[in-house]
Amino acid sequence: MKIARKPGTLYCVARTAALSSHANRIRTPSRTETQEERNYMSEPHVVIITGGGQGIGFGIAEVFADHAATIVIADLDQTRADEAAHKLKQQGATDAIGLTCDVANRASVDAMVAVVVERFARVDVLINNAGICPFEHIMEMSAETFQRTIDVNLTGGFHCTQAVAKHMIERGQGGTVVFITSLADHRTGPSQVDYCASKAGAFGCMTGFAVALGPHNINCVGVAPGHVNTPMTEHWWGSDAGKAKIPEIIPMNRLAQPRDIGEACYFAASTGRYCNGITIRVDGGNAAQA
Numbered sequence: 001m002k003i004a005r006k007p008g009t010l011y012c013v014a015r016t017a018a019l020s021s022h023a024n025r026i027r028t029p030s031r032t033e034t035q036e037e038r039n040y041m042s043e044p045h046v047v048i049i050t051g052g053g054q055g056i057g058f059g060i061a062e063v064f065a066d067h068a069a070t071i072v073i074a075d076l077d078q079t080r081a082d083e084a085a086h087k088l089k090q091q092g093a094t095d096a097i098g099l100t101c102d103v104a105n106r107a108s109v110d111a112m113v114a115v116v117v118e119r120f121a122r123v124d125v126l127i128n129n130a131g132i133c134p135f136e137h138i139m140e141m142s143a144e145t146f147q148r149t150i151d152v153n154l155t156g157g158f159h160c161t162q163a164v165a166k167h168m169i170e171r172g173q174g175g176t177v178v179f180i181t182s183l184a185d186h187r188t189g190p191s192q193v194d195y196c197a198s199k200a201g202a203f204g205c206m207t208g209f210a211v212a213l214g215p216h217n218i219n220c221v222g223v224a225p226g227h228v229n230t231p232m233t234e235h236w237w238g239s240d241a242g243k244a245k246i247p248e249i250i251p252m253n254r255l256a257q258p259r260d261i262g263e264a265c266y267f268a269a270s271t272g273r274y275c276n277g278i279t280i281r282v283d284g285g286n287a288a289q290a
């Protein structure tokens with residue numbers, strides 16, 4: 001088990017037997033590997049997950065907790081963020097805190113990142129997960145609703161990535177940024193036009209940041225979930241009509257679990273750090289089906 005490189009006197013040395021056994025599976029660097037290459041194989045330490053209080057974001061946090069990361073849940077609701085952080089500490093996170101943050105608001109994002117940097121002195125991974133989907137028909141949608149979807153799903157990722165990347169560049173140790181996009185980054189329906197536009201934009205934002213930040217050893221990746229039953233979508237997947245659709249549209253015949261999305265994020269932030277500017281689809285084969 002590696003020592004968590006936290007500031008001051010805080011060290012994480014001994015963890016549970018399960019975590020030790022995980023650490024034993026991590027490849028030991030050979031003598032020919034450079035420090036930079038070794039960094040690619042190191043465990044992510046401090047991870048910010050926006051919208052991590054529930055749903056997919058919390059599932060992502062659980063996977064990082066399995067790997068003893070320190071987790072920051074940045075969500076709109078402080079109570080929900082605190083409760084999530086409390087659960088994550090019980091599940092193996094080295095540390096976890098909840099912070100209120102509206103990703104659509106730059107001042108709110110800057111304040112959140114400043115607290116994280118002051119407390120932990122590092123950010124290794126940012127997961128741009130916070131998102132909304134109003135599910136309104138485009139011909140009835142107000143301009144304000146359209147704009148809010150763009151502000152949260154697209155501009156939110158821009159705010160958080162720019163704020164965190166400035167710190168990562170200054171620290172000089174690289175990092176990973178994941179954009180939780182969607183299969184809707186390239187296909188849609190009449191009640192998800194705002195959502196599709198925001199996710200297509202997030203794809204473009206991710207590729208642009210990948211090019212800009214690659215020279216700083218920061219990889220940027222899209223993770224596109226297929227269908228996941230979360231508070232955002234439970235009105236459909238909890239219904240009989242929704243359940244009946246699953247075998248028809250998902251070759252693997254089940255919805256994704258939030259943790260499935262977390263595993264892809266963890267890969268991008270650990271052994272998969274050479275992946276940069278690409279999207280990993282986690283959809284059970286949904287998008288591949290004609």
Ligand code: NAP
Nearest residue numbers: 051055056076102103129130131182225227228230231232
């Ligand atoms: P969810 O259950 O609604 O969770 C989203 C979380 O983000 C909530 O805690 C929400 O808080 C928070 N949030 C919303 N606006 C925010 C803001 N401005 N700043 C900070 N936090 C904010 O949704 P989910 O299904 O887990 O979705 C997570 C991500 O996956 C989204 O980006 C979504 O587009 C994407 N995704 C989901 C699916 C799916 O099938 N569920 C599929 C593809 C992609 P409130 O509840 O208070 O609004």
